[in-house]
Amino acid sequence: MEINMHYDLSRVERQHLAISRETNSSALVVTRCACRKSTTSKQLVQHGKCVACQLADRVATLQPEDLEILRHMLGATDHHPRARWGFRNEYLCNRRDMPSMARLMAAGFVRSGRPLLFMWYFHATDAGGRLAGLSAKRAAVALGARP
Structure with missing residues (x-):
């Protein structure tokens, strides 16, 4: 018995x-940003800049006291050991600090929490933790992971 086998893909x-x-998709072609860092052409078309340049632009909108508040919010200050930074992630903001919080929120480094009387709690985001100098592990702890 002979079986006819037709070649079929x-x-x-x-x-x-x-x-x-x-x-290759043109979106995945590696190109250079104005800062000479390599990025995909899709990133440049969508945003006009690489991720590092976007972060630098967001940081440029801040003032020195904004970064101090962000570090205090995360416990990333000199009088705490660096191994414990990120043990907290909250800041009870009064009226005096509201302009700083508005700048930090606009840049995406903090988010608003719950109100307490006439004040508000604010919490740092992952990008805020990295900006404050936290390592990836300590940033995860600050955002709610168990140590």
Whole structure:
């Protein structure tokens, strides 16, 4: 008994052929930002800058006292050991500090929490923790992970 076998591309073989024939997406082509760092062309088209330049722009909007408040919020001050930084992530803000909190919120380094009488709690975001000098582990602890 002879079996007629016709050569037929199975679905998997067709997929492999299609993948081998396609070209690289222009969005994933590595290009250089104005700061000479490499990034994808998709990033440059969407935002006009690399991630590092975007972060630098956000930091440039802050004033020195804003960074001091952010570090205090996270317990990242000189009188605490660096290994314990990030043990807290809250700051009860009064009226005097509201302009600083507004700048930090606009830059994406803090988020608003719950009110307490005429004051508000604020909490740092992951980007705020990194800006304050926390390591990845201590930033995770500050955001709610167990130590």
